Amino acid sequence: xxxxxxxxxxxxxxxxxxxxxxxxxxxxxxxxxxxxxxxxxxxxxxxxxxxxxxxxxxxxxxxxxxxxxxxxxxxxxxxxxxxxxxxxx
Amino acid sequence: xxxxxxxxxxxxxxxxxxxxxxxxxxxxxxxxxxxxxxxxxxxxxxxxxxxxxxxxxxxxxxxxxxxxxxxxxxxxxxxxxxxxxxxxxxxxxxxxxxxxxxxxxxxxxxxxxxxxxxxxxxxxxxxxxxxxxxxxxxxxxxxxxxxxxxxxxxxxxxxxxxxxxxxxxxxxxxxxxxxxxxxxxxxxxxxxxxxxxxxxxxxxxxxxxxxxxxxxxxxxxxxxxxxxxxxxxxxxxxxxxxxxxxxxxxxxxxxxxxxxxxxxxxxxxxxxxxxxxxxxxxxxxxxxxx
Amino acid sequence: xxxxxxxxxxxxxxxxxxxxxxxxxxxxxxxxxxxxxxxxxxxxxxxxxxxxxxxxxxxxxxxxxxxxxxxxxxxxxxxxxxxxxxxxxxxxxxxxxxxxxxxxxxxxxxxxxxxxxxxxxxxxxxxxxxxxxxxxxxxxxxxxxxxxxxxxxxxxxxxxxxxxxxxxxxxxxxxxxxxxxxxxxxxxxxxxxxxxxxxxxxxxxxxxxxxxxxxxxxxxxxxxxxxxxxxxxxxxxxxxxxxxxxxxxxxxxxxxxxxxxxxxxxxxxxxxxxxxxxxxxxxxxxxxxxxxxxxxxxxxxxxxxxxxxxxxxxxxxxxxxxxxxxxxxxxxxxxxxxxxxxxxxxxxxxxxxxxxxxxxxxxxxxxxxxxxxxxxxxxxxxxxxxxxxxxxxxxxxxxxxxxxxxxxxxxxxxxxxxxxxxxxxxxxxxxxxxxxxxxxxxxxxxxxxxxxxxxxxxxxxxxxxxxxxxxxxxx
Numbered sequence: 001x002x003x004x005x006x007x008x009x010x011x012x013x014x015x016x017x018x019x020x021x022x023x024x025x026x027x028x029x030x031x032x033x034x035x036x037x038x039x040x041x042x043x044x045x046x047x048x049x050x051x052x053x054x055x056x057x058x059x060x061x062x063x064x065x066x067x068x069x070x071x072x073x074x075x076x077x078x079x080x081x082x083x084x085x086x087x088x089x
Numbered sequence: 090x091x092x093x094x095x096x097x098x099x100x101x102x103x104x105x106x107x108x109x110x111x112x113x114x115x116x117x118x119x120x121x122x123x124x125x126x127x128x129x130x131x132x133x134x135x136x137x138x139x140x141x142x143x144x145x146x147x148x149x150x151x152x153x154x155x156x157x158x159x160x161x162x163x164x165x166x167x168x169x170x171x172x173x174x175x176x177x178x179x180x181x182x183x184x185x186x187x188x189x190x191x192x193x194x195x196x197x198x199x200x201x202x203x204x205x206x207x208x209x210x211x212x213x214x215x216x217x218x219x220x221x222x223x224x225x226x227x228x229x230x231x232x233x234x235x236x237x238x239x240x241x242x243x244x245x246x247x248x249x250x251x252x253x254x255x256x257x258x259x260x261x262x263x264x265x266x267x268x269x270x271x272x273x274x275x276x277x278x279x280x281x282x283x284x285x286x287x288x289x290x291x292x293x294x295x296x297x298x299x300x301x302x303x304x305x306x307x308x309x310x311x312x313x314x315x316x317x318x319x320x321x322x323x324x325x326x327x328x329x330x331x332x333x334x335x336x337x338x339x340x341x342x343x344x345x346x347x348x349x350x351x352x353x354x355x356x357x358x359x360x361x362x363x364x365x366x367x368x369x370x371x372x373x374x375x376x377x378x379x
Numbered sequence: 380x381x382x383x384x385x386x387x388x389x390x391x392x393x394x395x396x397x398x399x400x401x402x403x404x405x406x407x408x409x410x411x412x413x414x415x416x417x418x419x420x421x422x423x424x425x426x427x428x429x430x431x432x433x434x435x436x437x438x439x440x441x442x443x444x445x446x447x448x449x450x451x452x453x454x455x456x457x458x459x460x461x462x463x464x465x466x467x468x469x470x471x472x473x474x475x476x477x478x479x480x481x482x483x484x485x486x487x488x489x490x491x492x493x494x495x496x497x498x499x500x501x502x503x504x505x506x507x508x509x510x511x512x513x514x515x516x517x518x519x520x521x522x523x524x525x526x527x528x529x530x531x532x533x534x535x536x537x538x539x540x541x542x543x544x545x546x547x548x549x550x551x552x553x554x555x556x557x558x559x560x561x562x563x564x565x566x567x568x569x570x571x572x573x574x575x576x577x578x579x580x581x582x583x584x585x586x587x588x589x590x591x592x593x594x595x596x597x598x599x600x601x602x603x604x605x606x607x608x609x610x611x612x613x614x615x616x617x618x619x620x621x622x623x624x625x626x627x628x629x630x631x632x633x634x635x636x637x638x639x640x641x642x643x644x645x646x647x648x649x650x651x652x653x654x655x656x657x658x659x660x661x662x663x664x665x666x667x668x669x670x671x672x673x674x675x676x677x678x679x680x681x682x683x684x685x686x687x688x689x690x691x692x693x694x695x696x697x698x699x700x701x702x703x704x705x706x707x708x709x710x711x712x713x714x715x716x717x718x719x720x721x722x723x724x725x726x727x728x729x730x731x732x733x734x735x736x737x738x739x740x741x742x743x744x745x746x747x748x749x750x751x752x753x754x755x756x757x758x759x760x761x762x763x764x765x766x767x768x769x770x771x772x773x774x775x776x777x778x779x780x781x782x783x784x785x786x787x788x789x790x791x792x793x794x795x796x797x798x799x800x801x802x803x804x805x806x807x808x809x810x811x812x813x814x815x816x817x818x819x820x821x822x823x824x825x826x827x828x829x830x831x832x833x834x835x836x837x838x839x840x841x842x843x844x845x846x847x848x849x850x851x852x853x854x
Contacts, residue, residue, distance in 0.1 A: 010131050015755055016103040037756050039726060040820035069755020071817060073142035074102040077135040084130060106816065107589045110752070110780035144815055288630075311588035315595060375800070 004061045008085035011070075011078035018070040020049075022082040025062045029053055035067035048072050052079040061086070090373045091115050091149055091236075092321035093314045094278060094307040098123035099132035105139045108148070111311040112318065115149035120165050121156070121180050129161050133168050140172035151212065153178040157190055166191075170198040170209055178238065182213035183220045185230035192231040207233060212278075216240030217247045221262045228273035238307065239266050241280035252283070254290055256297070267302040276304040285310040295320040328371045331364035383511040384565045389423045389543065392566050393501075396539040400430045402500035405492075405537060407530040408438035409505065409517055409666055412464070413576025416505040416543050418445050419568065425454045435499060437488060437529040437687070438462035438734070442576060450476050459497060461485050461732050468729030471830050474846040480729075480831035482722065482844075485665070486691025486698060486738035487836040489532035494694055496838075502537035504530050504557060505571050509544040513562025514555035517667075518677040520546035522572050525667025525676045526646075527556040531686035534561040545571045556684055579669045584626055584649070585619030589780045593749050594623030596801070597707060597778045602631050603799035604745050604792060606704045611639035613659075614739055615707040617647050617668045620749045624707055625649045632658045643690070643699055644706075644735065646682070651675040654682060663699050665690040665735075691738035693836040700735075700742030708736055710750045710777075712764040715806050717771030717786045719748060720764035722833060725757045727823050727847045729831060733768045738836055740773035745792070748777045757820060758813035760784075760806060765823070767842040768833060781812050824848050 007023040031049050035042055049065055052075075063082070067075065095113035097104045099120045108116045118139065124132040140150060152169045154177055155161035166177070179191050192211060199206050211233040215224055221244065228237050241259045245252040252258065263279065270277035279298035282291045291313045298306050299320050306317045323331070334356055341349040349356040386392055398404065404424070406417045417436065422445070424432065430453050439446065439460050447470045449455045459481040463471065471480055483491065491497040506515035507522040517527040522545055534540050534557045542557075542565045585591060597620075601607050613628070615621045626649060632639065639659045642650045646664040648671030654662050655675075662682040667673045675682045691700045711731070712720040719740075724730045740746035750759045759779070775792060777784040782804035785793035797803050826846035835841040 014101075014103065016106060017101075037725070037820070039823045041756060041818060043821070044818055069757070070102060071106055071143075071756060073138040074106070074135065076142075077131065077138040081131040081134050084134075104588070107780065111588055111592055312591055 004058060004083070004086040005088055006086060008082050010081035010085060013066060013068055015068050016070055016074065017068055018075050018078045019066040020078040020082040021064040022086040023062045024086075025060045028060060029058065030062045031065070032063070033065045033067065035065075036069050037067070044072070045075060048075050049079055052076050053083070056080060056083045058083055090370055091276065092305040093317040094151060094305065095311060095314055096123070096281070096307060096309045099136045100124050100128045102135065105135065106143060109143070109145040112314045113148065113308070113311070114305070114318070115151055115175070116145065117151045117153055117178060117307065119153045120161070121153045129155070133165055137168045137172055140169070140174060149176070150174040151176040151178050153180060153214070156181040157187055162191070163194060166194055166198050170195060171202045171204070173204070173208060176210045176212045176235065178212045178214050180214045180240070181217060181220070181243070182215055182227055183217055184223055185226040188213050188227050188230040188234055192233045195233065210235035212236045212238050214238045214240050215266060216243035218244070221265055224266050224269035225272055228269045228275055234273075234275060236276035236278060236304070237266055237270050238278040239263060239280045242283070254284065254287075254294070256294065263298070263301055263303075271302060277302070279303040279306040281307045281309045282313060283309065285312060288312075288316070291316050292320065322374060323367045323370055327367050328376060331367035331371070334360060334364035335368065384513050384562060385511050385547070386564050386566060389419055389566055389568070390426065392541045392564050393420070393423050393427050393429075395564060396501040396541060398424065398429055398501050400432070403433040403435055403498065405499040405502045405533045406434070406436040407505065407527070407533060408436065408440065408462075409524040409527055409529065410522065410572040410577045411438075412440040412442045413573040414440065414442055414505060415570060415572050416503060417443050420503050420543070421446060421449050421454070425449055425452065430454055431456050433457040433459060435459040435488075435492075435497060437485070438732070439467050440464045441466040443467060447475060457481070459483065459488070461488055462734045463729055463732055465724070465728065465730040468731070472723075472728040472844070472847045474826070474828055474830060476830070479829045479843070482732050482831055482833045484691065484733045484738050484836045485529070485687055485735040486693050486700065487834060487838070489687040490692040490694040490836070491838070492532045492536050493688060493692070499533055499537035501539045501541065502530075502533035504534055504540060504542045504562075506542050506544040506557075507571065508546045508548050508552060509542045509565055510548050510550040510552040510559075511565060512550055512559035513540075513542045513565050514550075514552040514557070514559045515542050515544065515562070516552060516554055516556050518554065518673070519548075520544070522546070522570065522574060522577060523673050523677070524577050525673040526664045526684045528665030528685055528690060529687045530557060532688055539563045541566060543568060543571060545569060578667060578673055583619070584623040587619065589751050590620035591623055592780045593751065593778055594620045595627055596783060597624035597747060597749050598627035598631055599799070599801055600747060600776060600778060600783060600796060601628055601705055601745070603795055603801065604705070605795055606745055607631070607637060609638045611637060612641045612643065612702060612704045613639060614642065614644040614703055614705070614743070615650070616709055617645060618709045618749075621707045621709065622647060622649050624749065625653065629653045629656060629658055641699075643703055644739070646672040646676070648672060651682070654679070663690070691735055691742070691836075693738070693741075698742070700738050703739060703743040705745045705747065706739040706743040707747050707749055708740060710748045710759065712761050713748055713750060713759055713774075713777050714761050714764045714771070715810060717774040717777065717806065718764050718767045719769040719771070719774060720766045721768045722766040722831075723844060725823070727765055727825060727845075729844060733833070737769040737773065740769045741836065745775050746773055748774060750777065750779060752779045752781045752809065752813045753817050756817045758810060758817055760810040760813060762810075766833060766844050770835070770841060777806060777809070779809055782809055784809050
């Protein structure tokens with residue numbers, strides 16, 4: 001598993017989508033979330049983002065998620081795409 | 090039962106997550122024309138996740154992958170086949186060999202994933218003059234081919250003619266595809282009607298396709314789905330007649346008669362087969378008379 | 380003998396009206412988010428040093444946001460309204476005002492004005508046309524808004540009535556809505572509003588596929604309700620899916636040659652189309668939503684203006700809502716008891732109000748809610764709505780893209796819809812389907828200070844809205 005080598009993004013700011021930005025980092029994972037459903041789903045979203053990063057074997061990265069009410073499966077897809085792009089795949 | 094098939098753009102979450110509520114019998118998740126080259130990767134993952142995590146109750150799933158002359162199609166199949174969609178739609182199928190090429194790679198992925206070979210069926214999209222002329226060969230190219238589908242937009246471009254509402258320019262292709270599919274004993278689906286706001290036009294177009302022998306029709310607009318379903322469902326008269334046929338057969342068998350007639354017409358094997366199909370479809374639609 | 384009631388300006392009107400601290404002023408909302416009048420008047424009132432006022436406005440829109448400063452400065456200490464859009468709603472929900480807002484309905488408001496429960500000292504009437512004696516109309520003038528229905532009870536019951544116009548017409552202005560007999564003073568200003576905010580050029584049906592599916596279902600529900608026959612009456616909101624439902628309904632009525640009696644409500648071009656196509660004998664109009672409706676009420680004698688009381692008052696011997704067959708309404712939330720919230724958003728902020736929601740739901744034989752199963756990631760059906768705007772006993776059916784839930788009290792309707800092959804499901808099942816898709820949302824934080832009371836049309840408080848503590852979320 002290679003690390004994030006460049007800044008990359010995936011997704012859109014449209015309703016039911018999420019925009020995910022990933023960039024290289026030195027120490028661990030840093031996730032920030034801005035969601036239209038922060039109160040109702042904030043914790044659940046952060047958990048899912050972390051899960052995808054872990055599954056992808058990402059150990060060091062800065063991840064910024066702007067969520068427009070995306071379902072988990074959409075957030076998962078956007079994070080995974082951002083990771084792949086950030087690895088230059 | 091697949092009367093209607095609705096195209097959903099592969100990279101638009103809002104459409105994907107609502108797709109199963111739009112009334113269509115099958116959903117076509119599009120990785121090809123609806124997705125720009127820069128987003129092929131994200132659409133592929135999004136569609137894969139939609140198949141994996143969403144509860145698409147009551148909908149068959151079809152994925153239109155990219156054509157075999159692109160760099161994407163193998164990656165598409167790698168991601169999609171493990172999610173076991175009902176069908177893969179293969180665009181720009183020109184030769185039987187195109188379908189065989191896809192079939193071989195699908196087999197490879199199925200084996201890699203420990204799936205039974207042949208789980209995922211193939212539906213070649215015929216949308217070139219070459220494809221139309223080769224349609225029977227394509228329809229019979231391999232066991233995996235379960236249906237063929239006519240794409241009139243690309244076809245008319247290839248024919249260098251204008252796509253019209255009347256559709257005279259695709260008449261040959263339509264009848265040719267129906268003939269090829271029925272000769273191969275597989276299903277055949279008609280091209281979408283593209284004027285989203287013409288409620289009368291879609292009905293006429295769908296009724297025409299049904300009259301030609303198509304199994305069903307694709308749509309690019311949810312607004313057309315209800316009409317397509319209605320047109321491609323058996324009518325009450327057809328259902329009544331089908332039950333009458335079955336009843337006549339039952340009575341004839343009881344009485345040990347070989348020749349059966351109903352309404353002064355001989356009931357032969359094709360009529361019985363037709364009646365059985367109609368009743369099966371009526372049952373699936375929840376119309377029961379027994 | 381009087382030559383003219385025209386006075387110099389709003390400041391003079393405020394002075395002549397005898398308005399004093401502690402009194403009540405009223406406004407109507409036909410100019411909607413284009414209205415300049417409320418702000419102009421409140422500015423002069425503030426300049427005059429008057430404090431501690433009650434503002435009774437039939438609705439408040441974002442354009443009226445300057446009222447927030449008047450609240451902070453003590454000029455306004457009480458608000459009575461039927462609807463409040465998000466900008467002012469957010470300020471109220473954040474606790475800017477000490478006294479809770481009194482939310483009424485479009486029927487309850489005129490009822491309480493006429494009964495003397497909520498007396499008005501000075502009513503300000505925004506009039507797109509008026510003559511020098513105060514005969515006024517909304518049908519003509521550069522700021523034409525059509526009906527002035529909500530202004531009637533104010534004009535007829537306030538102690539003083541000031542008409543504010545930007546189109547002074549020669550006396551007598553024929554076809555008046557409110558006659559000079561009620562009017563004390565007339566003020567002419569350059570502009571009473573911004574036409575772009577008053578009416579939309581066209582209201583459009585939704586292109587959202589989910590909205591269209593729901594609209595088609597809604598039309599099927601009406602078709603199979605047993606109510607769609609000659610003499611049928613109908614009201615629908617101006618939301619995209621509701622308008623699409625009206626369009627589909629029109630197709631059915633024309634195909635089956637059904638001659639309805641009347642269309643009611645806030646009127647859009649789609650209802651005008653139905654009138655002109657012969658679906659109805661008449662339109663009864665308390666407010667126009669678009670230019671086509673304005674043009675129609677001006678030219679078509681079958682398109683008739685009605686007062687807010689005539690529309691929906693629960694205290695009148697009868698109101699039109701009592702004769703209504705079907706109403707299509709929206710919702711931000713519906714709970715499993717069919718209670719509907721149209722007051723607060725998913726984070727608890729005020730962003731709406733009943734308007735005619737509970738009046739029409741109570742009056743109509745079939746009250747239908749159209750709402751998607753979820754918006755973004757939030758399920759519409761919940762165990763308990765955050766605010767009860769309309770009680771569940773008045774709602775007959777909820778139409779979503781994933782199925783139709785019929786209130787158990789209306790078993791006959793459920794049977795009819797099932798017979799027609801429509802997908803009837805239990806409302807609890809809709810909630811489960813939604814939550815399977817979205818996940819179960821965490822409850823939102825609620826403050827402990829009442830910021831508004833929801834007064835049902837019979838005068839009882841059916842719910843209280845609390846302040847939103849530092850939620851951290853996005854509005």
